[in-house]
Amino acid sequence: MAAALFLDAEPWVDWSWVSTHVPTVLGDLGQHVELTVISLAAGVVIALPLGVAAYRWTGLRLPTLGLFGAFYTIPSIALFALLIPYTGLTTATALIPLIGYNVLILVRNVIVGLDEVPRDVLDAADGMGYRPLARLLQVELPLALPAILAGVRVATVSTIGIVTITAVIGFGGLGALILQGLIESFHTPLVVGALMGVLVANFADVGLAAGQRWLLPWARSE
Amino acid sequence: MSFLEQVWRWFGDAQHWQGTDGVPTRLAEHLHLSAESVFIGALIALPIGIALGHYGRFGNLAINVSNTGRAVPSFGLLVIAFQVFGLGDGPIIIALTALAIPPMVTNSYVALREVDPDVKEAARGMGYRELAQLLRVELPLSVPLIMAGIRTSAVQVVATATLAALIAGGGFGRYIVDGLATQDYTKLFAGAVLVALLALATELSLSAAERALVPRGIRLQRAPTKRRATAFKTA
Numbered sequence: 001m002a003a004a005l006f007l008d009a010e011p012w013v014d015w016s017w018v019s020t021h022v023p024t025v026l027g028d029l030g031q032h033v034e035l036t037v038i039s040l041a042a043g044v045v046i047a048l049p050l051g052v053a054a055y056r057w058t059g060l061r062l063p064t065l066g067l068f069g070a071f072y073t074i075p076s077i078a079l080f081a082l083l084i085p086y087t088g089l090t091t092a093t094a095l096i097p098l099i100g101y102n103v104l105i106l107v108r109n110v111i112v113g114l115d116e117v118p119r120d121v122l123d124a125a126d127g128m129g130y131r132p133l134a135r136l137l138q139v140e141l142p143l144a145l146p147a148i149l150a151g152v153r154v155a156t157v158s159t160i161g162i163v164t165i166t167a168v169i170g171f172g173g174l175g176a177l178i179l180q181g182l183i184e185s186f187h188t189p190l191v192v193g194a195l196m197g198v199l200v201a202n203f204a205d206v207g208l209a210a211g212q213r214w215l216l217p218w219a220r221s222e
Numbered sequence: 223m224s225f226l227e228q229v230w231r232w233f234g235d236a237q238h239w240q241g242t243d244g245v246p247t248r249l250a251e252h253l254h255l256s257a258e259s260v261f262i263g264a265l266i267a268l269p270i271g272i273a274l275g276h277y278g279r280f281g282n283l284a285i286n287v288s289n290t291g292r293a294v295p296s297f298g299l300l301v302i303a304f305q306v307f308g309l310g311d312g313p314i315i316i317a318l319t320a321l322a323i324p325p326m327v328t329n330s331y332v333a334l335r336e337v338d339p340d341v342k343e344a345a346r347g348m349g350y351r352e353l354a355q356l357l358r359v360e361l362p363l364s365v366p367l368i369m370a371g372i373r374t375s376a377v378q379v380v381a382t383a384t385l386a387a388l389i390a391g392g393g394f395g396r397y398i399v400d401g402l403a404t405q406d407y408t409k410l411f412a413g414a415v416l417v418a419l420l421a422l423a424t425e426l427s428l429s430a431a432e433r434a435l436v437p438r439g440i441r442l443q444r445a446p447t448k449r450r451a452t453a454f455k456t457a
Binding site: 070072073074075076077078079080081082084085101154157158160161162164165167168169174175178179181182185187190191193194197198201202205 | 225290292294295297304305377381388389398399402407417418454
């Protein structure tokens with residue numbers, strides 16, 4: 001049956017559709033990148049101070065990681081559904097879950113990164129007369145950067161995948177193409193959407209890895 | 223009547239607890255799809271990860287394939303499986319199995335690689351043959367990370383199984399997708415609550431199982447930092 005499906009079915013990519021729909025695809029790609037970048041940027045802005053605070057005051061760790069960990073466990077489509085009665089089909093409904101997920105990944109990596117700074121280095125910094133804030137900004141955070149950037153990479157790849165699901169609430173970026181392929185039973189937008197999703201995720205991952213090597217030449221192995 | 227009261231009434235309504243669209247049926251569908259996918263995924267992923275980790279070959283290849291694999295959007299994978307194989311549980315399980323495999327391969331590979339070489343040498347010195355060394359030394363020491371991989375996979379599969387409703391599958395996702403289609407926000411919200419509770423219950427019960435299965439002798443060991451690499455979300 002599968003063979004029959006393959007033989008009878010329409011071609012997987014109808015190039016004439018692709019050539020006439022370049023603006024649509026680029027628009028969806030733009031929305032995809034926009035949702036990804038906003039949720040990552042907001043995630044970093046929230047997670048950095050939160051992670052530092054949870055590192056300093058160990059009492060904050062369990063509640064922070066527990067709260068965001070529970071949020072992270074809940075599937076995005078369920079969070080959209082929980083938000084819709086209150087925020088409707090708005091960008092906020094799409095972004096709040098994505099931001100929350102990124103906060104968890106990043107907070108955890110900020111804490112791990114700061115935890116891994118060797119005690120000797122901290123003692124040396126204290127001995128050289130660094131005040132707490134300067135020590136944090138100039139010694140601890142730079143040494144925690146490899147772990148933090150590893151978190152950014154995981155968060156980026158995972159966000160790019162989840163953004164497609166926002167198609168269900170009228171956004172979706174490339175997910176809108178996947179949904180169109182589903183509704184119209186038309187392979188081309190589905191294949192284009194899914195394939196571009198994989199490409200964008202891998203491109204972002206490789207790009208961030210290269211950025212990390214350039215930014216942190218001393219941490220090549222991470 | 224406030225919105226949350228309506229949701230509360232939805233849960234209290236006996237009609238929602240029986241028949242093909244009742245909560246018990248949807249729960250059974252959701253668990254069936256998830257369990258079968260994780261089980262088949264484990265049968266494929268664990269031998270690969272364990273063998274690669276034990277022999278220490280092709281590891282980078284396995285990890286790279288896994289990393290590329292997890293960049294495939296779960297939603298796209300489900301729709302592709304639907305269009306290639308048609309309606310039914312089979313296509314859904316194929317897509318979910320494909321999602322379950324990468325974390326389990328990566329984790330079991332890393333787990334076997336991280337076994338202390340001194341321990342392996344000691345095992346050889348004590349006269350363990352290769353298979354005995356793998357089964358009685360390396361595997362017990364790898365249990366924490368392997369279990370973490372199974373948990374990560376299972377939680378993601380349960381989460382992603384919600385999307386099966388988009389390709390006419392069953393499970394709790396039905397309430398969300400149907401509620402959205404008919405603008406029945408009470409049903410939508412109730413479905414979301416059920417999905418959230420199921421996801422949290424899966425995470426908590428598998429964490430408990432993980433703790434119970436870790437050999438007593440290595441329970442005090444610090445979790446390897448590589449563990450942070452297991453955080454991954456597909457839905």
